[in-house]
Amino acid sequence: MLRVAKALGSRFAITHYQNGRDDRRLSEAGELRPIQDLDAAKEPATLIVINRWKVAIKLRRQHPDTPVFLWLHVYPGRHNRKMGAALKAADITVICVSNTHARELAAFLGADNAPRIRVICNPIDDALRPDDTPRNRDRLLFASSPHKGLGEVFEQFATLRDALPTLTLAVADPGYLRWDTGPVPRGVVFMGSLSHRSLIRQMRRALCLFYPQTTFAETFGLVLAEANAIGTPVVVHGELGANAEIVADADQRVDGHDPAQILARIRAWRDAPPQVTANPAFRLSKVARDWTRLLDSVPTRPQMSKV
Incomplete structure (x- = not known):
């Protein structure tokens, strides 16, 4: 605003x-x-x-x-x-x-x-563009309030980590709402509340924004659009809220109920991350x-x- x-x-x-x-x-x-x-x-x-x-x-x-x-x-x-x-x-x-x-x-x-x-x-800011920050192929990022499906994301990440034990999940929580997310899996790193500039830095370093939760419907999903603007792909459940509109690239959308599909996407991106860009309508x-x-x-x- x-x-x-x-x-x-x-x-x-x-x-x-x-x-x-x-x-x-x-x-x-x-x-x-x-x-x-x-x-x-x-x-x-x-x-x-x-x-x-x-x-x-x-x-x-x-x-x-x-x-x-x-x-x-x-x-x-x-x-x-x-x-x-x-x-x-x-x-x-x-x-x-x-x-x-x-x-x-x-x-x-x-x-x-x-x-x-x-x-x-x-x-999304006009200046948000990809740069040459190296990406960590083992680092996923969740950047939302915990009530937006973080408990489910923890379960999905734990299943991923069984197959890919070197994965880590960084969690940036804006801190305005406490929420019970259940057990925290191994490999989760809490970063707390970040400034917008710091959050963008974390996005640039991550393999992807990891947001395949299936319960909280976004009316827009600004963090998804910002991630794509700097070239960071998003793993998002396609059949929820405005996800399919904001993340128009079908390769970034998954069935969040299908662990095998999520695993296949992460494995493919660790070898060759997709090229993603901002939607000009959101500038x-x-x-x-x-x-x-x-x-x-x-x-x-x-x-x-x-x-």
Whole structure:
């Protein structure tokens, strides 16, 4: 979100109203303010709410003439089925982060209750490119929160290691959620929370990003796109969430329920890693143009506020 806001800063005055913030500061991505400041702010040109559809409805009542968007990064749970009709009645457009996300949201809400839905992908930095960092053919990398299938990944890795005992699995955990992942196999190395720069360095060193879990559906999967952008292949379960859209190369997609297929892929890549590249549609410059077109299309401008 901050990456997008920074890219739009030369065209739009952006203010972030954040729950839990108690200070005010100016950043490269715009002004950062406590959410309470929104009550006293002058009428914003546009309001963009992150994930919280009920907050979007509340702001629509408070700002009846202001364009309101819901920037959705998650799949809503069953208890949120009423959100579609409410958003449609409030004339609020939903921004989904992949075509898969948009299709599944529309199906979940139903044709009669679906609001307007637009797709703007999450961005990968324009500067992310392959380099000459040597890869460790024995090193796999998991770079997500543990609730995103890490327990299953541990089981898959343990099976792999029975056949390839020199393999190691590095785990980069952003640290925002504790999760029971079951027994930790031999060969796992925990790196904790890494800066983005450090994470990219770890990606460059790894044979692949190892993410064949079959339970947590990603709406986009930014870490998958970033890995491909620097030339690092991904082992990902193809039939889950937006995986097949974000990782378009079929050679990187596996059946996560099939240990033999995963083993065959790792063995082949240890001998000859595939050549992978970024999808240009995910580059920040393209995503910023998509946001600019959207914001230029609303009746009023030039100030954008995010909640």
